[in-house]
Amino acid sequence: MASKPKVLINQKLPDPIVAYLKEHCDCTIWEGGGLLPRPQLLEMIKDFDGLYVNKESIDAELLERAPRLRAVSTSSVGYNHFNIEDMRARGVLGTHTPHVLDDTVADLAFALILSSARRVAELDSYVKQGKWQKGAIKEDEWFGMDVHHATLGIIGMGRIGEAIAKRASRGFDMNVLYYNRSRKPEAEEQYGVQYRALEDLLKESDFIVLMTPLTPQTVHYIRKEHFEMMKPTAFFINTSRGQTVDEQAMIEALQNGTIRGAGLDVFEQEPVSPDNPLLKLPNVVTLPHIGSATTKTRYDMAMLAAQNLVGALTGGKAYVVQEL
Ligand code: DGY
Secondary structure, three states: OOOOOEEEEOOOOOHHHHHHHHHHOEEEEOOOOOOOOHHHHHHHHHHOOEEEEOOOOEOHHHHOOOOOOOEEEEOOOOOOOEOHHHHHHOOOEEEOOOOOOHHHHHHHHHHHHHHHHHOHHHHHHHHHOOOOOOOOOOHHHHOOOOOOOOEEEEEOOOHHHHHHHHHHHHHOOOEEEEEOOOOOHHHHHHHOOEEOOHHHHHHHOOEEEEOOOOOHHHOOOEOHHHHHHOOOOOEEEEOOOHHHEOHHHHHHHHHOOOOOEEEEOOOOOOOOOOOOHHHHOOOEEEOOOOOOOOHHHHHHHHHHHHHHHHHHHHOOOOOEOOOO
């Protein structure tokens, strides 16, 4: 019988997932808490055929030390931490976890839309600070914007974009516009969404949700000129990756009233620095990159990542990242 592939898992995983991995692989699991620190990973990787990660750079530095490595599985749909060129050059497969998180991330995008428009975070701290007094909730200070029947612009109409469009059109009677590299006739038919050129979408939308994946081509995809095209009443929501936006330009747009507000799950630098001006702006709702962070979805992602790793190493089914 052929020996099992040797795999390194960079974090603790739920018991059923460990049991599954052990059935198919000879597993080494980092039990030290958190994620296996990079220096130890670089030392250990030479002995392994497969690697399970989350947010670890897979680049020449690591691959040079990994002569046996054949597959890296990330427990995330985004794989901007994979250096595709380096992996391709060494014949290392990369896999990711599409589908299982679509609805969960779409829910969070909606949480940010609603929180920004109805000022949920600001008003929550207002109430908790004991500031609520009779007659104090006045229009000029505290009223928000309607989400229902407003125009939503989705940039990046992949699976998550479609899940957002479904919520918007069916649940909130929104007029939904989208911009994408290619037209999505099925989504147009199913959810009544309308295609727009990027500029037109920015000009017409009350809420703009960025869902573009981060690739070398989409770094600072949304810049100063794009914020200037948005309505002064617009809210900008980012649930993709922080680097897809020129953060300095966004800060300026929020500070000087070019746009009304933002809801952000992601930042150029994560964890975000406590000195980041975005954290001082009352018109910005911030979250610590929790788009997929529900118990069930994170479990499903971890299981799929484990299945991908086994599949990639044994010639079975695996969600190999598109570029490989
Ligand atoms: C992903 O899977 O890429 C998400 O950003 C994780 O929350």
